[in-house]
Amino acid sequence: MTVNDLPLKDPDAVWPSLEELLAETHVVSIPLNTKFRGVRHREAAIFLGGNRPSEFSPFLEYHVPEAATWLAAALNYGYGPAVEQTRPTVPVNATVPAIQPEEIPELITRYGNPDQLHTVKVKVAERGENLATDIARVRTVRDLLPHAKVRIDANEGYSVAAALELLTEIANVELEYAEQPVAGIEDLARLREQLRARGIDTLIAADEAVRKSADPLRVAQLGAADLIVVKAQPLGGIRRARAIITEAGLPAVISSALDTGVGINMGAALAASLPELPFACGLATGALYVDDILTTASAESLYAVPGRLAPTEIAVDPEKLRQYAAAPEREQFWRERIRACFSQLLATGEN
């Protein structure tokens, strides 16, 4: 089976017409605490016309065919049936971006009580950074939080040689896993093989190789990773993500693409629906937002348990939608994008 055998439209969802969708679309731009992919605001289109709020927020540089899959996810979730849950809450990891090691203690306080930080993801391999800073960042987190699981994410930023050097250097840190240290499925497989040849058993996670590949299932077929990172939006939604996890036969880490609370709730619903959830989810990125668009009651319910998320039927605060409404030209950009992606889905027979 390839991923293209999985339809983008959930057969149980009743998608609206483009006009109906656009009539209930709100484009927001929410300030972030930190720079993410070069920006300090996160833009998202929020759909309010369905059974529940849903979010369409592909990264700005993504073109139509890729972004259309994200739109399918938002339509399937917003206009589809409720997702059955096998657990009430899901564990989530904290994230340390590629900041200087001395900035880390302050950042960690934003996640609340450090004793409740069970899992931390450290970003490494940022452009313009060097291996020594990456190693120092990982060691700083390890020392500050000796009881926590520490994972790293390189976002494809290393060469095989650099990844090998780093993972050898920090082999004694006992990483939970190393996420997408190098680009592409073949290089992941090569790196993993060379690590094992050196007797280093650090687990390798595939993220971009799953999200961007024409066929995410090749990751499992080539033995390129020990686990896969799965995001509901880029894979076309909850049902499709679940099918890919089942087919891959590897443990999955459910994560988000720095979504607003609306997208986070969808990710949490996916995680809560899985039969097994061996790793904490990358869904605590709300901490990187200055504010969110959920009602206070929804946010309190979603974030009720420290270090965990409780997916729920959320509501969006109309006042926040007004406060964070995107500038007219950005709103126009997103409406055009929705139009183009919707046409793409129609053209491929997904409606």
Ligand SMILES: [Mg+2]
């Ligand atoms: Mg990642």
